[in-house]
Amino acid sequence: MVSRVSTASAAELRAAGQGYPTEVRQRYLGLPSIPDRVRRLAQSLTSGDPTPYDKAVAIETYLRALPYALDVPVPPADRDGVDYFLFDSRTGYCDYFASAMAVLLRSQGVPARVVSGYATGEPQANGSYLVKDSDSHTWVEVYFPSYGWIPFEPSGNWPRFQRGQNDQNGAAATPLAAAGVPTPQSGSSQAQATPTPTPTPPTPENQPQSLTQKSPPPFSIKPFLPFLYVLAALVLLGLLLWYLWEKDLRGLPPSVVAYAKMTRLAGLLGFGLRRSETPEEYGYALGTALPEASGHPGRIATDYARYRFGPPPPDEDDRPLRLWRFVRNALLRRIGRLRRP
Numbered sequence: 132m133v134s135r136v137s138t139a140s141a142a143e144l145r146a147a148g149q150g151y152p153t154e155v156r157q158r159y160l161g162l163p164s165i166p167d168r169v170r171r172l173a174q175s176l177t178s179g180d181p182t183p184y185d186k187a188v189a190i191e192t193y194l195r196a197l198p199y200a201l202d203v204p205v206p207p208a209d210r211d212g213v214d215y216f217l218f219d220s221r222t223g224y225c226d227y228f229a230s231a232m233a234v235l236l237r238s239q240g241v242p243a244r245v246v247s248g249y250a251t252g253e254p255q256a257n258g259s260y261l262v263k264d265s266d267s268h269t270w271v272e273v274y275f276p277s278y279g280w281i282p283f284e285p286s287g288n289w290p291r292f293q294r295g296q297n298d299q300n301g302a303a304a305t306p307l308a309a310a311g312v313p314t315p316q317s318g319s320s321q322a323q324a325t326p327t328p329t330p331t332p333p334t335p336e337n338q339p340q341s342l343t344q345k346s347p348p349p350f351s352i353k354p355f356l357p358f359l360y361v362l363a364a365l366v367l368l369g370l371l372l373w374y375l376w377e378k379d380l381r382g383l384p385p386s387v388v389a390y391a392k393m394t395r396l397a398g399l400l401g402f403g404l405r406r407s408e409t410p411e412e413y414g415y416a417l418g419t420a421l422p423e424a425s426g427h428p429g430r431i432a433t434d435y436a437r438y439r440f441g442p443p444p445p446d447e448d449d450r451p452l453r454l455w456r457f458v459r460n461a462l463l464r465r466i467g468r469l470r471r472p
Contacts, residue, residue: 139278140295144184147275151242154416155274159242165234166214173235183241187273187283190235195287198222225269228285232271242274246282247440250289279407389451390435393417393428396462400469410436420469424461427454 176193177186200222206215213234216227229245236243247269252262268289272280282292352359380388394404397417404413414432418424434451462469 137278137281138295139275139281141184142295144275144278144281144294145182147184147278149183149240150276151274152276154419155242158412158415159244159274160237160240162234162237165238166211169211169214169217169234170238172217173238176235177239183273183275186239186241187232187236187243190232191271191283191285191291194228194232194285195291197228197287199224199228199286199288203227225286225289228287229269229271232283232285236271236273244272244274244280246270246272384438385449385451386431386434386438389431389455392455393431393458396459397469400462400466402469402471410439416471420471421458421461421465423464424458427458430454431458 173190176189180186180189198221201224203223204220206212206220212227213231216223216231233243233245248267249262250266250268252260252266255261270289271283271285273283275281284291380391390410394413398404402417402420408416410432411429414429417428418426421428431451431454
């Protein structure tokens with residue numbers, strides 16, 4: 132795979148401010164009911180830190196001092212998992228550390244999310260990295276305006292993420308607003324020149340008309356040939372597009388097929404999938420922009436994420452495809468009127 136690494140320095144992240152987009156506030160500041168002492172701990176850890184970056188570093192530093200272990204007791208069923216980890220067991224593995232940091236940050240108004248994936252692995256002689264199953268890991272990302280999601284490492288047995296790797300070369304980080312998805316430029320499309328047909332001079336009718344009515348000329352298909360050629364070309368083009376649309380989806384589970392078709396058609400209509408979005412984030416955004424779809428985009432994305440990232444599911448039924456047909460009709464009714472903010 133190929134990924135991008137942020138070059139934002141600590142100073143740039145401190146200056147990023149707190150102008151969070153509405154969708155970030157709504158989705159990444161929410162918390163269930165948590166014990167008061169969890170909030171008090173977060174407040175005591177960050178009381179002297181003026182910026183979200185400093186708050187994140189303070190909480191990260193506190194958690195990294197706790198012991199890391201894979202064999203830990205399961206939190207009691209009647210206890211909040213984060214509260215039990217922070218005040219009772221005080222020992223855990225990456226899932227515990229990441230969950231605790233996300234909850235502590237959200238309680239202080241800092242958007243955060245838990246991220247599961249893989250560490251970079253072992254460097255190889257050819258410049259690549261060998262990533263093994265043992266490199267699976269969970270960490271935290273914090274949102275910073277103009278820079279997006281920035282990773283933090285609360286587990287003490289894993290190295291911290293480096294900031295501003297290119298600062299020594301004098302290269303500052305590029306905000307997403309300046310280096311993000313390209314937007315259409317006004318006047319960029321050029322109209323193709325259409326040749327003006329040369330009129331055919333009319334043939335003079337010099338011969339005298341007969342006094343008797345002539346029989347009608349026999350039917351000829353020649354005048355309709357251009358239309359038939361165009362119709363045949365359109366049919367062939369439609370078959371080719373249908374083949375290209377379907378060929379790489381054959382044999383895949385319904386949840387994968389429905390999600391792929393939804394993202395393709397929505398992307399063609401101007402609501403493309405952003406690189407930083409998870410499937411469920413995209414489904415939520417599309418469902419919000421397409422209320423007539425009755426929340427089906429989010430259900431399709433959830434089914435896909437469950438298949439893609441969860442345990443092997445049992446045989447799927449065709450529910451995702453039924454939802455997709457509903458979303459497809461809603462998208463087609465919004466041609467020319469569907470745009471991402």
